[in-house]
Amino acid sequence: MAEASRVLQTTLIPSFHPQHRSPIFQSLPLNFRRNPIQCTVSTSNSTKATVPQKIPWGCESDSLENASALQKWLTDSGLPPQKMALQKVEVGERGLVALKNIRKGEKLLFVPPSLFITADSEWTCGEAGKVLKQNGVPDWPFLATYLISEASSLESSRWSNYISALPRQPYSLLYWTREELDRYLEASQIRQRAIERVTNVVGTYNDLRLRIFSKYPALFPEEVFNIETFKWSFGILFSRLVRLPSLGGKVALVPWADMLNHCCEVDAFLDYDKSSQGVVFSTDVSYEPGEQVFISYGKKSNGELLLSYGFVPREGTNPRDSVELSLSISKSDKCYKEKLEALRKHGLSAY
Ligand SMILES: C[S@@+](CC[C@H](N)C(=O)[O-])C[C@H]1O[C@@H](n2cnc3c(N)ncnc32)[C@H](O)[C@@H]1O
Numbered sequence: 527m528a529e530a531s532r533v534l535q536t537t538l539i540p541s542f543h544p545q546h547r548s549p550i551f552q553s554l555p556l557n558f559r560r561n562p563i564q565c566t567v568s569t570s571n572s573t574k575a576t577v578p579q580k581i582p583w584g585c586e587s588d589s590l591e592n593a594s595a596l597q598k599w600l601t602d603s604g605l606p607p608q609k610m611a612l613q614k615v616e617v618g619e620r621g622l623v624a625l626k627n628i629r630k631g632e633k634l635l636f637v638p639p640s641l642f643i644t645a646d647s648e649w650t651c652g653e654a655g656k657v658l659k660q661n662g663v664p665d666w667p668f669l670a671t672y673l674i675s676e677a678s679s680l681e682s683s684r685w686s687n688y689i690s691a692l693p694r695q696p697y698s699l700l701y702w703t704r705e706e707l708d709r710y711l712e713a714s715q716i717r718q719r720a721i722e723r724v725t726n727v728v729g730t731y732n733d734l735r736l737r738i739f740s741k742y743p744a745l746f747p748e749e750v751f752n753i754e755t756f757k758w759s760f761g762i763l764f765s766r767l768v769r770l771p772s773l774g775g776k777v778a779l780v781p782w783a784d785m786l787n788h789c790c791e792v793d794a795f796l797d798y799d800k801s802s803q804g805v806v807f808s809t810d811v812s813y814e815p816g817e818q819v820f821i822s823y824g825k826k827s828n829g830e831l832l833l834s835y836g837f838v839p840r841e842g843t844n845p846r847d848s849v850e851l852s853l854s855i856s857k858s859d860k861c862y863k864e865k866l867e868a869l870r871k872h873g874l875s876a877y
Pocket residue numbers: 562564587617618619620621692693696697765766784785786787788789834835836837838839
């Protein structure tokens with residue numbers, strides 16, 4: 527058997543039929559099919575009674591209640607004056623909106639490194655950070671644990687204003703039940719990747735619990751470090767962590783920059799700018815006051831956007847949307863060689 531896969535320009539995620547919506551979808555506006563589909567479903571009911579069901583920090587995903595405190599803290603912490611403000615928006619619920627005219631090609635943001643959250647950031651609970659380092663915990667689980675630790679430190683954490691403005695439940699496939707993954711992603715290869723992602727997050731948490739948390743219960747109490755808080759922190763990382771090519775691919779949470787929503791039609795990417803020493807992006811379109819400013823999260827299909835960021839762009843607006851199809855040719859096929867050659871001519875790999 528020779529197999530080849532090809533990326534075709536088509537819609538990846540089957541549309542959600544209102545009759546098949548789970549409770550969260552039922553609360554969406556009636557015109558939800560015209561808007562990007564935001565995807566968060568109920569949390570699992572397998573948690574123990576001692577474990578809190580709701581994350582006690584952060585805010586509702588469309589809430590501006592902590593926005594002014596966030597903006598003040600950012601300014602006090604060295605963020606230069608901005609041409610954008612955090613506001614409610616039509617695409618992405620909250621986002622950055624132009625306050626002044628913004629020219630095409632203009633550099634924006636300038637978030638200084640002192641505001642980045644990385645694996646090198648200082649812990650409010652230094653002992654906990656030391657234990658994770660001693661155990662060689664890799665960046666992602668390290669940062670996920672760091673975020674929970676800082677969130678639970680409340681006002682003592684230097685990130686408290688930032689964490690208070692993060693969504694209490696990020697839009698993420700991590701909150702979908704297995705039944706929902708099976709039902710809504712039935713025809714999509716994203717289904718398998720989503721199942722693997724959920725399994726990895728649960729496995730990572732279990733591994734940390736067995737190897738580290740259970741040995742240091744005073745530093746990592748289960749009421750704080752549990753699967754619900756890990757789903758939250760991984761959901762935040764998946765949807766907000768940026769890779770900075772100019773810093774050797776370092777990953778960081780960059781407060782303020784992470785308030786920018788994605789648009790499939792722009793080509794503007796976050797990166798560290800060595801000359802201004804901050805995270806910036808250059809716009810590739812101009813904006814007038816009141817317009818939402820967008821960046822690109824990458825040239826991703828709808829399925830990939832759903833997998834990482836928990837949303838699907840409005841139907842027909844993603845020129846990068848694609849689906850993988852497997853083609854096969856039987857070796858006993860009389861024209862096996864010719865067909866293989868024809869595939870190769872079209873740039874398709876075969877094995
Ligand atoms: C980096 S955050 C952007 C800021 C976010 N809107 C907020 O209020 O915190 C990424 C999240 O924003 C939302 N988002 C970004 N771009 C979007 C879009 N084009 N359509 C719908 N939601 C979007 C998704 O919930 C995604 O997980």
